[in-house]
Each structure stands twice: as structure tokens, then as C-alpha cells.
Amino acid sequence: MAKVSRNPQEREFRRRVRLVASGQLKLRRIDGWRKIAAVLGQHTPVAA
Numbered sequence: 001m002a003k004v005s006r007n008p009q010e011r012e013f014r015r016r017v018r019l020v021a022s023g024q025l026k027l028r029r030i031d032g033w034r035k036i037a038a039v040l041g042q043h044t045p046v047a048a
Helices: 008-022 034-041
Strands: none
Touching: none
8 A cells, every 4th residue: 555645745745756657747946057066066055
């Protein structure tokens, strides 16, 4: 028997993964994703 997810967010995530895997949902890149990656790569994490 499959493990049942009680968490609503996890259940929705799993549902979307199934839709992507079946081809019913298409993912696309965000415009400017290369620029976002470059900006995030410049920042160094601050120790808390």
C-alpha cells in the first residue's frame, strides 16, 4: 500500500510532479533566469 501524505502542501507537490511526469503540465523557464543566477551567485551567505 502507498504511503498517504497528510500534509496538504506535500500532497499538492506530489500531484504536480505527477502532472509534469505525465506531460499534462509543462514547465517553462522564467525570463531572465540567467541574470537571476548570476546575481545570486555574487552574494555570499552571512553567518548568523
